[in-house]
Amino acid sequence: MAEITCGKAVFRFSVGPWNLHPGADPFGPPVRHEFDFDAKIAIFKKIGFDAIQFHDDDVCPAELSPAATSRAVKEMKKLLKDNGLEAEFVAPRLWEHPNTIDGGWTSNNAKERAYALERSKRAIDIANEIGTRRIVLWPAREGTYIRESKDPFESYKRYLDYLNALLTYDRGVVLLGEMKPNEPTDAAYLPTPGHFLAMGARTKDPKRVGVLIESAHSLLLGVDPSDDMAFSMACGKLWGVHLNDQDGLKYDQDKSFGAVNIRRAFNQVWVLARGGFGRKGEYVGLDVKAMRTQRQDASMRHLENSLRFFKDLCEAVKRVNLKTVQGFRDARDYEALEAYIVRLLMGK
Numbered sequence: 591m592a593e594i595t596c597g598k599a600v601f602r603f604s605v606g607p608w609n610l611h612p613g614a615d616p617f618g619p620p621v622r623h624e625f626d627f628d629a630k631i632a633i634f635k636k637i638g639f640d641a642i643q644f645h646d647d648d649v650c651p652a653e654l655s656p657a658a659t660s661r662a663v664k665e666m667k668k669l670l671k672d673n674g675l676e677a678e679f680v681a682p683r684l685w686e687h688p689n690t691i692d693g694g695w696t697s698n699n700a701k702e703r704a705y706a707l708e709r710s711k712r713a714i715d716i717a718n719e720i721g722t723r724r725i726v727l728w729p730a731r732e733g734t735y736i737r738e739s740k741d742p743f744e745s746y747k748r749y750l751d752y753l754n755a756l757l758t759y760d761r762g763v764v765l766l767g768e769m770k771p772n773e774p775t776d777a778a779y780l781p782t783p784g785h786f787l788a789m790g791a792r793t794k795d796p797k798r799v800g801v802l803i804e805s806a807h808s809l810l811l812g813v814d815p816s817d818d819m820a821f822s823m824a825c826g827k828l829w830g831v832h833l834n835d836q837d838g839l840k841y842d843q844d845k846s847f848g849a850v851n852i853r854r855a856f857n858q859v860w861v862l863a864r865g866g867f868g869r870k871g872e873y874v875g876l877d878v879k880a881m882r883t884q885r886q887d888a889s890m891r892h893l894e895n896s897l898r899f900f901k902d903l904c905e906a907v908k909r910v911n912l913k914t915v916q917g918f919r920d921a922r923d924y925e926a927l928e929a930y931i932v933r934l935l936m937g938k
């Protein structure tokens with residue numbers, strides 16, 4: 591698709607291989623085949639993505655030796671290059687391994703914490719070799735099921751030590767916290783982007799600590815995603831987004847962007863456009879899941895739809911008359927402003 595300009599922004603799009611998936615959920619097995627990796631890459635390219643988001647073990651199995659890892663990363667890099675794609679980020683997947691049952695860097699077990707750190711350093715090595723500085727941290731199990739199970743003071747200290755260890759290991763990487771308040775744990779430590787940025791400010795190199803905002807994660811917090819995005823941009827810290835949608839306070843649904851609430855999606859696009867997102871190479875990432883009922887041959891439709899809705903909302907943003915908006919603000923006539931926006935979204 592190549593890039594889209596909208597307001598001050600330059601939008602280019604990314605996606606993770608887990609976003610094209612065989613439909614397993616906590617209550618049932620896969621209902622489709624897993625596309626092989628090359629097929630996924632071809633599908634992503636055809637839809638219009640410019641970059642791929644990776645977990646470390648999306649690149650190659652986490653158990654490979656350093657030499658075998660390096661070979662595998664080179665092959666992946668070639669596959670990306672042959673398809674005209676970049677790697678957006680690498681995220682250490684610290685929530686599936688037997689050593690991270692009770693978390694990575696906040697586990698009570700020193701050996702498990704050491705595993706989490708080593709695996710994260712390896713993710714940094716992969717990032718360097720594949721050509722990205724961005725490390726995304728989704729702290730899936732860095733929290734508790736009951737408050738008493740971990741010492742919160744010790745956990746915050748371990749959090750800071752872990753971030754400092756990564757910043758020290760490689761002075762080129764930047765860390766993007768992708769905060770989510772709950773699931774799989776009952777309560778995550780640092781549940782919001784604001785918490786993470788406050789912790790980032792206490793690290794040895796705050797300049798290299800920022801955030802990736804996922805729409806559904808803000809919604810699970812009860813916060814409007816566009817406000818989370820604007821806040822992070824105002825702090826110069828919005829280095830990635832995961833756009834999707836969410837129907838109320840339930841599990842993390844990862845619905846197609848804009849599919850539940852168009853106005854909420856519009857406000858995200860409008861904020862990104864006004865804030866000049868993408869000018870420093872940031873990608874508009876999707877983190878969306880297909881419905882379980884979707885047939886194999888149409889199981890990429892949610893990706894196409896999310897991009898379609900995003901582009902349509904860029905057009906809506908361009909139709910906004912800022913003088914009209916300002917007039918309603920000056921007159922404190924927010925009812926009229928609301929009607930203006932809602933009717934604009936209806937194409938009136």
Ligand code: XLS
Nearest residue numbers: 681728770804832842877
């Ligand atoms: C889960 C997260 C996850 C990250 C990548 O809720 O959104 O998919 O984006 O580790």
Ligand code: MG
Nearest residue numbers: 768804832877
């Ligand atoms: Mg995400």
